[in-house]
Amino acid sequence: MEFRHKHILGINELSRDDIVTILDTADSFKEINSRDIKKVPTLRGKTIVNLFFEASTRTRTSFEIAGKRLSADTINITASSSSVTKGETLEDTARNIEAMNPDIIVMRHAASGACHYLAERINSSVINAGDGAHEHPSQALLDLFTMRQHKGTIEGLTVAIVGDIGHSRVARSDLYALNKMGANVRLCGPGTMMPVGIERLGAKIYTDMNEAIRDADVVMMLRIQLERQGKTLLPTLREYAKFYGLNVNNLKLAKPDALVMHPGPINRGVELSSYVADGPQNVILDQVENGVAVRMALLYLVSGVERSEV
Amino acid sequence: MTYSTTVILDGPGVGRALTRIAHEILEYNKGVGNLALVGIRSGGDRLAAELCRRIEQIEGKTAPLGAIDIGMYRDDLASRGTVEVGRTEVPFSLDGKNIVLVDDVLFTGRTIRAAMDALIDLGRPRTIQLAVLIDRGHRELPIRPDYVGRNLPTSRDEKIDVIFNADNCAAEVRLLKPQV
Numbered sequence: 001m002e003f004r005h006k007h008i009l010g011i012n013e014l015s016r017d018d019i020v021t022i023l024d025t026a027d028s029f030k031e032i033n034s035r036d037i038k039k040v041p042t043l044r045g046k047t048i049v050n051l052f053f054e055a056s057t058r059t060r061t062s063f064e065i066a067g068k069r070l071s072a073d074t075i076n077i078t079a080s081s082s083s084v085t086k087g088e089t090l091e092d093t094a095r096n097i098e099a100m101n102p103d104i105i106v107m108r109h110a111a112s113g114a115c116h117y118l119a120e121r122i123n124s125s126v127i128n129a130g131d132g133a134h135e136h137p138s139q140a141l142l143d144l145f146t147m148r149q150h151k152g153t154i155e156g157l158t159v160a161i162v163g164d165i166g167h168s169r170v171a172r173s174d175l176y177a178l179n180k181m182g183a184n185v186r187l188c189g190p191g192t193m194m195p196v197g198i199e200r201l202g203a204k205i206y207t208d209m210n211e212a213i214r215d216a217d218v219v220m221m222l223r224i225q226l227e228r229q230g231k232t233l234l235p236t237l238r239e240y241a242k243f244y245g246l247n248v249n250n251l252k253l254a255k256p257d258a259l260v261m262h263p264g265p266i267n268r269g270v271e272l273s274s275y276v277a278d279g280p281q282n283v284i285l286d287q288v289e290n291g292v293a294v295r296m297a298l299l300y301l302v303s304g305v306e307r308s309e310v
Numbered sequence: 311m312t313y314s315t316t317v318i319l320d321g322p323g324v325g326r327a328l329t330r331i332a333h334e335i336l337e338y339n340k341g342v343g344n345l346a347l348v349g350i351r352s353g354g355d356r357l358a359a360e361l362c363r364r365i366e367q368i369e370g371k372t373a374p375l376g377a378i379d380i381g382m383y384r385d386d387l388a389s390r391g392t393v394e395v396g397r398t399e400v401p402f403s404l405d406g407k408n409i410v411l412v413d414d415v416l417f418t419g420r421t422i423r424a425a426m427d428a429l430i431d432l433g434r435p436r437t438i439q440l441a442v443l444i445d446r447g448h449r450e451l452p453i454r455p456d457y458v459g460r461n462l463p464t465s466r467d468e469k470i471d472v473i474f475n476a477d478n479c480a481a482e483v484r485l486l487k488p489q490v
Contacts, residue, residue: 028379028395037431040382070382300382300395 006305007119007126008298010135011176019180023145025297026290032069033292043072043303046103051093052129053079053109058264058288059129059138063106066295072103090114091121098122104299107131112169125302133167138298139263140173142291144181146283147218149290150259155182160212160254162244163222163271164193164233170263171222175201188212189222189244192233209244216254220261221246221271237270247273251281259283313469313486319460324443324480327459328357331441332364334457339408344436346374346407350425351396353414356478357443361412374407376400378432383424404433410457414472414480416442419453444470444483 003021005014014022032040048067052060060076067074077097088096090109097105104125107115112132119126130136147154159178165171165187178185179202187198188206199205206212213219224240234240246260260272260282268274276282319327339345342365349358355377362375381395411425426438441457446464462485464470469486 025395028381028397031398032382035432040431041427042382042384304393 003301004305006302008137008302009115009119009126009128011137011140011173016180019144019177022141022297022301023148025301026145026293029296030293038069039071041071042300043070046072046303048072048074048104048106048299049097049102050074050076051097051105051107056108059108062291063129063295066292066299070296070299072299094118094122098124104302127298127302130169132169134169135173136169137173138295139170140177142287142294143174143261144177145290145294146261146287147259150283151217157183157217158186158215159183159218159220160186160188160216161220161222162188162209162212164224165189165198166193166195167225168222174220175203186212210250210253213250214253216258218259218261219246219254223263223265224267224270241270245271245273246276248275251276261287312489314489316485317482318462318485319483321481324483327443328360329364331457331459332361332368335410335441336365336369342369342371342373344408345410346376346402347410347412348376348378348400348429349412350421351377351379353472354412356474357414357480358412360479374402376402378425378428380421380424380428383427385420398428400432404429404435406436408437408439409435410439410441412441414443415470416445416455417448419449419451422453423451443472443480446470
């Protein structure tokens with residue numbers, strides 16, 4: 001097994017073999033989460049700082065639990081309670097944290113590329129927990145893990161990703177990851193939410209949702225990020241739900257055993273009807289559960305790479 | 311580096327050693343009653359399965375069988391870099407059981423230390439016993455086996471290979487001496 005990434009900044013930097021190594025490692029760690037004593041001593045004595053400049057419950061909690069189950073010490077810093085509100089720059093914040101010698105910094109930031117910027121300037125490993133509209137690698141990896149768990153393999157699957165592709169770092173990471181693993185990716189959303197030229201990254205583009213999800217193995221719905229956009233992209237949420245919402249009727253167009261996925265948090269009645277969100281095909285909570293195992297794998301794998309290497 | 315190879319145990323030799331160990335386990339524990347076997351990946355788990363088959367042939371009853379991976383419990387993560395972590399599968403409760411931990415080669419004892427930590431995280435066995443196919447010496451921790459297939463004094467630079475056939479049965483044990 002060869003894994004030589006000190007940082008996890010994006011799926012784009014990972015090879016297919018790296019992704020398989022991460023998923024296989026996560027498979028081994030998953031068993032710990034069902035034990036009575038959910039803790040192994042693997043990362044004892046390591047310090048992990050969760051540096052979150054944007055609101056997050058799921059991802060931050062997931063990374064925190066993952067670190068704790070591996071016996072690392074995890075510390076959370078959120079922007080609202082930190083010196084960021086006092087005007088400190090990202091680099092100064094990072095240097096100050098680094099002076100306390102953490103082993104891994106898990107960062108979420110509103111600016112695309114913020115994690116690369118940090119990784120170039122400090123000695124600790126950096127794991128990207130979402131940077132702007134760029135990448136969200138741990139989410140894509142847990143999506144792949146969940147698909148592999150239910151479908152056995154990822155190669156050859158048809159995956160439809162529906163929603164605000166332009167603002168979605170999840171869509172971008174999933175697109176890279178699925179392409180590397182040999183799946184067919186369809187992207188679907190209103191024209192205002194579809195970045196120009198994204199088909200060059202290896203996807204088929206649809207504006208008609210029915211066509212996009214027809215015979216798909218996986219339908220991945222994205223959240224409409226109300227906090228990230230003005231009113232210009234959408235006339236009304238009701239209209240969006242009508243044309244790009246997943247409901248019991250249009251889900252029938254996908255394969256009968258198609259999986260319904262969502263990175264959360266769900267806007268019920270907008271991109272997902274409650275019948276579908278709670279229906280038998282949804283694996284949304286499996287995604288959350290698998291997220292802990294996948295993040296344990298990432299923390300473990302970057303810890304094994306010597307600081308002098310890379 | 312090149313090695314010269316000596317066969318220490320052939321297929322029938324391994325079989326006889328395992329049969330004797332199976333008898334000794336049953337004698338010491340007075341039957342299958344509260345017994346369970348747990349093999350350490352990725353050689354001990356296959357030997358544990360062979361011991362389990364023999365115990366069933368002798369007693370007519372089966373003992374529960376599990377496998378653990380000690381990757382997560384190693385004490386050398388920093389110096390060795392990332393090692394592959396495999397799956398731990400112990401589909402029964404360890405509480406109150408007499409556990410026989412099975413490994414192929416006993417060397418420094420550090421693997422066994424890690425395996426005992428792993429077992430104790432899963433439950434509270436009444437006893438943990440240790441069965442190994444080869445004890446090659448050079449212990450670094452106060453650990454001793456209860457059941458041994460063959461004691462084999464070695465030097466540190468020699469290697470022991472336990473070869474398994476396609477049915478996951480131990481077919482041969484080889485000693486590899488480095489050629490100067």
